[in-house]
Amino acid sequence: MVRETVLKAEKRQAGTELKDKIFKAAQRLFVEKGYHSTSIPDIVKEAGVSTGAIYHHYSSKEELAREIHKTAVQQFLANFNEQVRTQKSTYAKIRAYTSLMFRWTEQDPVMVQYLLYGRPKEILVRNLTVCSEEGLQATREMVEQGMEAGEIKTMNPCLASAIISGTLMRMIELRLDGLIEHPLEEFIEAAANNIWLALKA
Amino acid sequence: MVRETVLKAEKRQAGTELKDKIFKAAQRLFVEKGYHSTSIPDIVKEAGVSTGAIYHHYSSKEELAREIHKTAVQQFLANFNEQVRTQKSTYAKIRAYTSLMFRWTEQDPVMVQYLLYGRPKEILVRNLTVCSEEGLQATREMVEQGMEAGEIKTMNPCLASAIISGTLMRMIELRLDGLIEHPLEEFIEAAANNIWLALKA
Amino acid sequence: MVRETVLKAEKRQAGTELKDKIFKAAQRLFVEKGYHSTSIPDIVKEAGVSTGAIYHHYSSKEELAREIHKTAVQQFLANFNEQVRTQKSTYAKIRAYTSLMFRWTEQDPVMVQYLLYGRPKEILVRNLTVCSEEGLQATREMVEQGMEAGEIKTMNPCLASAIISGTLMRMIELRLDGLIEHPLEEFIEAAANNIWLALKA
Amino acid sequence: MVRETVLKAEKRQAGTELKDKIFKAAQRLFVEKGYHSTSIPDIVKEAGVSTGAIYHHYSSKEELAREIHKTAVQQFLANFNEQVRTQKSTYAKIRAYTSLMFRWTEQDPVMVQYLLYGRPKEILVRNLTVCSEEGLQATREMVEQGMEAGEIKTMNPCLASAIISGTLMRMIELRLDGLIEHPLEEFIEAAANNIWLALKA
DNA sequence: AATGAATGAGTGTTCATTCAT
DNA sequence: GATGAATGAACACTCATTCAT
Structure with missing residues (x-):
């Protein structure tokens, strides 16, 4: 019988707490509303971070999506x-x-x-x-x-x-x-x- | 044996020529570049019509896509x-x-x-x-x-x-x-x- | 004696009234505050036109300055x-x-x-x-x-x-x-x- | 005949080494790209110092330029x-x-x-x-x-x-x-x- | 003294839409 | 029917500056 192994999850280390909040908020929004209908202000609101923080951690909206x-x-x-x-x-x-x-x-x-x-x-x-x-x-x-x-x-x-x-x-x-x-x-x-x-x- | 019937094509009446040009240009562009990356000016250029013409025939970009x-x-x-x-x-x-x-x-x-x-x-x-x-x-x-x-x-x-x-x-x-x-x-x-x-x- | 000839002025035809307002407002501001310290909103205010109008007539702030x-x-x-x-x-x-x-x-x-x-x-x-x-x-x-x-x-x-x-x-x-x-x-x-x-x- | 005297150079005391690196990097960049086109991040890169260091030695970008x-x-x-x-x-x-x-x-x-x-x-x-x-x-x-x-x-x-x-x-x-x-x-x-x-x- | 993550107001620009002609 | 100049809200992104460490 096939072993129902545990699924591999989040490999990304914590520590960079904000980066994680941005990642998760963006992921949620991209899925929910699509990439183009999700604006940076949307992510700012959802993640509770500043605009600058997003660009501090990701070079662009596109890079965030790619990541x-x-x-x-x-x-x-x-x-x-x-x-x-x-x-x-x-x-x-x-x-x-x-x-x-x-x-x-x-x-x-x-x-x-x-x-x-x-x-x-x-x-x-x-x-x-x-x-x-x-x-x-x-x-x-x-x-x-x-x-x-x-x-x-x-x-x-x-x-x-x-x-x-x-x-x-x-x-x-x-x-x-x-x-x-x-x-x-x-x-x-x-x-x-x-x-x-x-x-x- | 299965009859390979001819495929049903364009049902839309020729009617207004411009409307058709808009429809086809938009369809091409939406497929090629996606809905969000296709702007009204793009359609204007591709179809060779005026902005006003688009809004004369379709109430909005969204309605055009829906159509x-x-x-x-x-x-x-x-x-x-x-x-x-x-x-x-x-x-x-x-x-x-x-x-x-x-x-x-x-x-x-x-x-x-x-x-x-x-x-x-x-x-x-x-x-x-x-x-x-x-x-x-x-x-x-x-x-x-x-x-x-x-x-x-x-x-x-x-x-x-x-x-x-x-x-x-x-x-x-x-x-x-x-x-x-x-x-x-x-x-x-x-x-x-x-x-x-x-x-x- | 040297003839004090009349100075050649504005060659640009009128007609495009808004374009002219934008041109003059931008010129005034660029001289007064410098190119970089003059923002598009500044020009909008000074010329009394909309943002879009500027971009309708000039492809960019730089092109406006070049013009x-x-x-x-x-x-x-x-x-x-x-x-x-x-x-x-x-x-x-x-x-x-x-x-x-x-x-x-x-x-x-x-x-x-x-x-x-x-x-x-x-x-x-x-x-x-x-x-x-x-x-x-x-x-x-x-x-x-x-x-x-x-x-x-x-x-x-x-x-x-x-x-x-x-x-x-x-x-x-x-x-x-x-x-x-x-x-x-x-x-x-x-x-x-x-x-x-x-x-x- | 006019004596070709040696030109007076750097009067600024060596004092803080970092301050000097910032000064020189900024001077080079301001001349090369202009004041407005030179960002603090640019100076950070050129001088190899941190953002904080610049603000520790100069109260603002403007003061640096004035200096x-x-x-x-x-x-x-x-x-x-x-x-x-x-x-x-x-x-x-x-x-x-x-x-x-x-x-x-x-x-x-x-x-x-x-x-x-x-x-x-x-x-x-x-x-x-x-x-x-x-x-x-x-x-x-x-x-x-x-x-x-x-x-x-x-x-x-x-x-x-x-x-x-x-x-x-x-x-x-x-x-x-x-x-x-x-x-x-x-x-x-x-x-x-x-x-x-x-x-x- | 020195760092660099974080901020958020501000930038140039785009674009769906309107409307006088 | 058809045009395209005009609008202005919204966008992605930058950057001088602050501050906890």
Whole structure:
């Protein structure tokens, strides 16, 4: 049975107390209202700091957004490496991936929402959700190894990845939007199993 | 075999020529640069009309965006009703849905991109992709009828919908981002079949 | 005797009434408080226009300053060409140049002040007063022709120019600063004569 | 023959090392970029000191600028008193003044530039170059004594002063702007002689 | 003496919207 | 219908200055 490991959280050290308040307030607001609709004055109010403090710690609004995104991606990758990559079988990996994402959504919806929507698309040029390049790469690696091992049937790896990450993302989206009323943990088993049916050799 | 029907296009009457120029310029820009990064002066330049003309035809920038969105949803629904709903079996419906979305993406990527990213999230409050409420509703109806008919196994309908729309959306996303280099038409068969494996009774 | 010609003034056509109000208010303030100490809100107040109006007519504060400078230089050159260049003898030219600058100072001190202090130095990189490159060029041409004609003794042309423009500028400066209390017109004769003593062959 | 005395330099006591670093960094930057375009952070970087240190030694940015200006004026006066005032004849004085200013320009262009351009105009309200009031006073004194002694012809003292300081300042300006390519020392003789021709009885 | 995090008023600029023509 | 000059609130960002350490 898959160990339900504790999720990796905040790596950023405390000490810089203000910096943290700014980070969290901005993250909350960016998710809630979007990057462009969140003004610096909004963050000032939400974080209870001065305008100058924000620019003391971050060189621009954009850098602040990038920093938040980077943190989200790093957390995702740390969790993925620890809980998913370490699994032996491909099925176990898919199960662990589903578990990771669903539990994370329940535990820190703001962070996951940032991963999904607060994506750099709005800010930068490229976009790619669920953890951008790195997230995509992680899923593909899983798929390709599964194919090599003969556990997943031969198919276009993009399609296989899309079935996995598309399904998970869509479930999370429906949950965050309140269209799924039960905690996602209840769906881990079913989601993983059905994805597996689509992929297994 | 599934008939590859022609896609429903522009329903909006030619009527006022200027209004059309504004609509199309705005749509292009909203997709390209995002709603917030597109200014009225941008649209003025792109469409080659005056500021006043925009406000003559649309009461605000937001209404313009909403209008574009509404059109996209209407086109989606028209196509869905004609090509998907009319299918007999659930498998045929899934196959037709996949075909519709993949072919549409190749044919009018701007419009599909608008459906996926230019979503009201940025503009309004609620979001819900692939055609918002209506799109979701369409997929769910398909799933629920399939379950009643015993073609789809008993499962949470949200999960079933997520597998379908999540996979399709993710494929489209990868294609629009240039990570899939072949036309999506090549994947219709495989995508539909694999989705079916996850759902069939 | 030297004809005391009328000074060339405002070439800029009316019509764009607001643009003119902005131009004049900015010119007044730039001279009075300097470019950097004059804020856009200052100009807004002084000109009685809106912020937007300024940016509708000038692309930036810097461009506004450049426009004012350009106008001053053009007026200078127009007057110089008409009143100084047309003189036959070098002495007559020096006399006319002195007359031009002293009368102009009395008539439009703001403009002359702008020529002297409001120079691009503060704004741009290069500086060179009394009409920048063009003004310098004009004086040098006068000097070199005088030397060729044997009217001015052989000497470094920069030195000769410096004697002319340095003396005139310094007189104007003292007048604008209130250290000379009589109108400069009273000094035309004496200034021109003494400069001439320093230069004549 | 006029003795080419050594120029009086830094009178300010070494005292606090940091204060000196701040002074010099600020002077360099004020000349290079102008007072307003030089920020405290700029000085912090250039001097390699902390913000606090600047405010420990100077009560404000303005006071720092004033201090630098005062030092320049003091150096000018010290040099003037020693090298110019001590001369017997008015011609010798003019010769010595020219020599002082031209050699100083070559030796410490930053300081001289500060005297010419970094003038308080930008900072305070009044301006008056070449050493402000004191500098003007020094030149006038020279002129008035020369007239009393019958060495300079009777003329308006302001005009006489303007011929001297205007010519010197303009030469320095042309040199600092790179329009005179030879060291100013080469022009001492000629400049003094020609100024003298304009003034002598 | 020295530091540098924190402040917040102020800057130049943008832009959705209005309205006289 | 159509124009584009005009508006002014709002924005991201800067920077002289303060003050706890």
